[in-house]
Amino acid sequence: MASNDVVMRSKTRSDIAFKTVIYIVCTILALLSLFPFIVMLVNATRSTPQIQSTAVTLIPGGSLMKNIKLLGEKETFKPLVGMKNSFIISVSVTVLNIYFSCLTAYAIHAYDWKLKKAFFSLIIGIMCLPGTVTMIGFYRTCYQLHLTDNKLMLILPAIAAPMTVFFMKQYLEGTLSMDIVESARIDGASEFRTFNSIVLPIMKPAMATQAIFSFVGSWNNYFLPMILFNKPKNYTMPIMVACLNEDIYKTEFGCIYLGLSMTALPLIIIYLCLSKYIVSGIALGSVKG
Amino acid sequence: MKRKKLVNYSKYGYLFAIPFLVAFLIFTFYPIMYTLLIAFTNQQGIIPPKKIEILKDPFSCFKYLFKKRGATGKMSYFLASLINTSKIWIINFIPQLTLALLLAAWFTDNRVKVKGQGFYKVVFYLPNIITAATIAILFRTLFGYPAGYPINDMLIKLGIFKKAFYFLDNGMASRGIVEFIQCWQWYGSTMITLIAAVIGINPEIFEAAEIDGAGRWRKFWNITIPSVRPIMLFTLVTSMIGGLSMFDIPLLFGEGKEKLGLQTIAIYIYQTALKDPYMYNRAAAASIMLFLIIMVISVFLFWLLRDKDAAKMAKLKKQEMKRAKALGRGV
Numbered sequence: 001m002a003s004n005d006v007v008m009r010s011k012t013r014s015d016i017a018f019k020t021v022i023y024i025v026c027t028i029l030a031l032l033s034l035f036p037f038i039v040m041l042v043n044a045t046r047s048t049p050q051i052q053s054t055a056v057t058l059i060p061g062g063s064l065m066k067n068i069k070l071l072g073e074k075e076t077f078k079p080l081v082g083m084k085n086s087f088i089i090s091v092s093v094t095v096l097n098i099y100f101s102c103l104t105a106y107a108i109h110a111y112d113w114k115l116k117k118a119f120f121s122l123i124i125g126i127m128c129l130p131g132t133v134t135m136i137g138f139y140r141t142c143y144q145l146h147l148t149d150n151k152l153m154l155i156l157p158a159i160a161a162p163m164t165v166f167f168m169k170q171y172l173e174g175t176l177s178m179d180i181v182e183s184a185r186i187d188g189a190s191e192f193r194t195f196n197s198i199v200l201p202i203m204k205p206a207m208a209t210q211a212i213f214s215f216v217g218s219w220n221n222y223f224l225p226m227i228l229f230n231k232p233k234n235y236t237m238p239i240m241v242a243c244l245n246e247d248i249y250k251t252e253f254g255c256i257y258l259g260l261s262m263t264a265l266p267l268i269i270i271y272l273c274l275s276k277y278i279v280s281g282i283a284l285g286s287v288k289g
Numbered sequence: 290m291k292r293k294k295l296v297n298y299s300k301y302g303y304l305f306a307i308p309f310l311v312a313f314l315i316f317t318f319y320p321i322m323y324t325l326l327i328a329f330t331n332q333q334g335i336i337p338p339k340k341i342e343i344l345k346d347p348f349s350c351f352k353y354l355f356k357k358r359g360a361t362g363k364m365s366y367f368l369a370s371l372i373n374t375s376k377i378w379i380i381n382f383i384p385q386l387t388l389a390l391l392l393a394a395w396f397t398d399n400r401v402k403v404k405g406q407g408f409y410k411v412v413f414y415l416p417n418i419i420t421a422a423t424i425a426i427l428f429r430t431l432f433g434y435p436a437g438y439p440i441n442d443m444l445i446k447l448g449i450f451k452k453a454f455y456f457l458d459n460g461m462a463s464r465g466i467v468e469f470i471q472c473w474q475w476y477g478s479t480m481i482t483l484i485a486a487v488i489g490i491n492p493e494i495f496e497a498a499e500i501d502g503a504g505r506w507r508k509f510w511n512i513t514i515p516s517v518r519p520i521m522l523f524t525l526v527t528s529m530i531g532g533l534s535m536f537d538i539p540l541l542f543g544e545g546k547e548k549l550g551l552q553t554i555a556i557y558i559y560q561t562a563l564k565d566p567y568m569y570n571r572a573a574a575a576s577i578m579l580f581l582i583i584m585v586i587s588v589f590l591f592w593l594l595r596d597k598d599a600a601k602m603a604k605l606k607k608q609e610m611k612r613a614k615a616l617g618r619g620v
Contacts, residue, residue, distance in 0.1 A: 015401050018505075022395045022403055029388075030412045032473065036427055037415075039439050052437035104309040111302030119306060124591050125584075126317060128527060130534035132555045133580040136562055136573045137323030138316070140332070159312035191301045220420040222537045223555070227563065238422035242541055245426055253437060256430055263423045271418045275411045282414070282481045 037264065043257035051253040067254040074248060074255070079262045081233065082240035089154050089225075089236060090218040097158040097214045098207050105168035106199055110181060120169075127162040131224050139227055148228050158218075164210050171206040172199075209281030212274055216267070237263055321580065327573035335567045350574035366547065367575055370557040373550050377464060377539070378532030381471035385528075386521070388472075389479035393517075394509050396480075397487040399495060410484075413477030421474075425541035428470055432456040460549045467539050467551060471532075479524055486520040487513055519593065526590045530583055554579050 038058070043051055046061030071077065107113075108120055131138075142148045176199060184194040200207075222238035229235060235243075243249075244259045271278065329347045331338055344350070354367040363369075392413075396406050403409075416424065431439045435453040444450040456462045490512065498508050536555035543549050545556035552560070554575065562572035 019401050019403070022401070026392075026403070026405075026409050029392075030409060033412050033415050033477075036424075036431060037419075039431065040427055043439075048437075055437055055439040055442035100308050100312075103305050107302045107305035111298055111305075113299040113302035116302060119310075121591070122313075124594055125587055126313070128530040128587055128590060129317065129580075129583065130530065130555075132534040132536065132558060133576050133583065134317055134320035134324065135558065136327060136569060136576050137320035137325075139562070140327060140569060141320065141323060157312060157316035160309045160316065165309065191298065195305070216418055220422075222420070222422045222541075223559075227559070238420050238537070241420060241422045241426055245429070245541060253430075256426070260423055260427050260430075264419050264427075267419055268415070271415065272411075275414075278418070279407075279410050279414060279481060282478055 037268070040257050040260050040264065043254065044261040046254055046257075048251070048253045051257075063254055064258070067258040070252060071255045071258055076232070076243040076246060077240055077249070077259050078232070078235075079237075079240060079259070082235055082237040082263075083266070085151070085234060086219050086237040089151055090215050092151075092155040093158040093218040094211050094214045096155065097161045097164055098211050100159045101161050101164035101168050101210070102200060102203055102207065103195065104165045105172055106195055108165075108169050109172040109176065110178065110199075123162045123165055127166060129162075135224070135227060142228060149231050149234050150228075151234065153228055154218075154221075154224060158214075161214070164214065167210060168203065168206060171203065176202055209277055212278055212281065219267070324573045324576050324580075327570055328577050330570055332569040332573075333567060333571070337567075337569065344570075350570045351578070353571055354574055354578060366552070366557060367554075367578070369547070370552045370554050373464075374533060374535060374553040374555075376550070377468055377471065377535065377553065378529065380464075381468045381475070382525070382528055382532070385472045385476045385479055386524070388476045389483050390514070390517075390521075392476075392480045393483035393487050394513055396484055398505070399492070410477070410481060413480060415477070416474045417478050421537035422541055424470060424474065425538045428466060429457065429542050432462075432466060434458070457543060458549075463543045463546075463549050463551060467542055470538055470542070471535070475528070479528075482520060482524060483517055486517040490516045522593055523590070526586060526593065530586055530590075533579065533583060533586075 039056055042058060042060050043055070044067060045064040046057075047063035047066065050061050050063070104123075108116060139148075142150070142153055147153050180198060180202075181194055184198050185191075189197070219236075220238060221236075222242070225234075225236045226239050226242070229239065241260065241263050244256050249256050249259070328350050329343050330341050331344055332341055346352075353365075355365055357363065358365060364372075395401075396403055396409075432441075434441060434455040434457060436442070438453075440456070441450065441453040445453065454462070456466065494512055494516075495508060498512060503511070534555050535553045536559070539545050539551040539553050540556050540559075543551040545552050545560065558572045558575050558579070561568050561575065
């Protein structure tokens with residue numbers, strides 16, 4: 001009995017030590033995750049001389065308004081234009097991506113057709129193909145057809161999104177029973193209507209998570225818009241951010257931090273509101289794969 | 290009822306797959322084919338020649354990718370960029386996976402319940418959601434030189450550095466920072482994926498091991514790691530492909546400078562095609578090489594994701610057919 005007691009106690013003691021290590025490491029990592037953003041947000045409210053004397057502090061300064069005014073006077077960084085363009089593109093991309101991925105996944109899940117297997121293999125095969133690979137051909141085609149600076153060139157490709165199709169197919173396999181579809185058929189609904197009014201509502205949870213990722217992915221995309229868009233009026237948010245690298249901002253520390261904050265803050269707020277869905281969505285997506 | 294069943298629905302399968310297929314053909318297939326074509330032609334210069342022709346030596350662009358740099362005898366830019374990209378990816382991925390595994394094991398420990406897990410998950414994943422372009426320029430500012438930039442300021446005030454260090458002019462330092470950013474942005478995502486995988490392990494296996502007196506470490510090595518291996522492989526492959534197309538952070542953090550070792554493949558393609566020399570054909574050849582590398586990795590991914598049950602069934606069917614054939618011949 002006594003020796004058993006000792007074992008138990010030493011075990012709990014080692015558990016406490018173990019737990020302490022976990023909390024210390026997690027706290028350090030959490031600070032590491034937050035530190036750059038805290039510095040960014042705090043310095044956005046401070047003037048350049050203040051930042052020059054102490055670059056890291058937790059106390060906000062009073063120069064937010066002045067920084068906003070200074071930033072507004074500069075030529076290139078136009079956050080509102082960037083936000084508008086990014087918003088138009090990201091929303092369109094998300095809608096097309098989700099709707100057509102569901103449709104394609106349904107085509108694979110619900111029907112038997114000869115080329116289905118080959119088609120699904122194609123989807124897995126191109127799942128991870130990055131835009132880098134197609135960029136030269138795509139750019140040259142757009143250039144020759146005078147389609148650079150056309151937002152549609154960034155939006156329409158979203159119709160074929162293999163990753164989302166793959167996810168949606170996995171989801172359909174787990175949730176949609178063909179009995180429902182059968183009974184809709186008996187009721188005389190057309191196939192297309194069955195899909196829109198019966199299958200789509202069932203897929204809502206999957207659509208929500210995928211929509212978040214699709215939106216954020218499109219919003220954060222820098223590579224393609226940067227190559228395709230030459231006119232400043234078309235610049236998306238990441239291209240606007242890249243403008244902060246220009247020399248005219250080099251001496252305006254407060255402005256750089258403010259510009260960065262303007263691009264990061266909307267995302268941080270959306271993320272904090274939807275974090276529950278996002279965090280569970282990451283796990284869902286990958287375990288299913 | 291019976292008549293309904295006779296309706297052939299398969300045409301709807303084709304019908305519903307058409308939009309995807311058309312978009313794929315226009316926006317992925319055609320550009321790849323065109324890229325392949327460009328790689329063999331004389332399309333180069335800010336205003337490419339009116340008459341596009343196949344080069345006298347069709348493979349000269351591909352050869353150029355591997356040819357040593359002029360008289361210096363240095364490795365070609367393309368190969369150097371391939372090595373840079375691999376280096377940055379590997380050095381970011383090893384600590385990323387280690388950290389993610391460790392945290393996943395901690396957060397799923399059945400004896401020590403870590404409180405505030407939800408908070409930690411949200412915070413660890415935060416850097417992943419922020420625009421990479423923003424992160425790159427934020428870090429460029431944090432590590433700026435000489436005065437008034439946070440990291441140098443802190444290190445001097447803490448007495449660690451005597452004078453400011455020019456991080457952005459030092460290859461080792463700037464590569465290290467890019468690797469750090471990659472790891473920092475992605476370990477949260479990998480961790481959440483792995484946690485889900487660990488939770489999916491049958492708890493009875495852990496309980497049985499505990500009854501046998503297995504400690505934390507033994508359980509981690511002998512149960513957790515083998516069980517999550519498929520997910521780890523999946524993460525590895527997708528991360529590798531993502532890593533191969535790394536662009537935003539090395540470009541905006543260190544201007545993709547070749548002498549800093551920050552010129553990745555994607556940056557090489559971009560700079561070759563859309564900056565001064567405007568060598569579309571060389572950039573196209575580099576894209577095709579990248580495509581081939583990614584295809585090889587994708588085949589592996591394909592093998593990972595294959596429908597195991599269907600594959601088994603197909604195999605059995607084949608064996609049966611063989612046996613039947615053999616029997617037929619035997620008789």
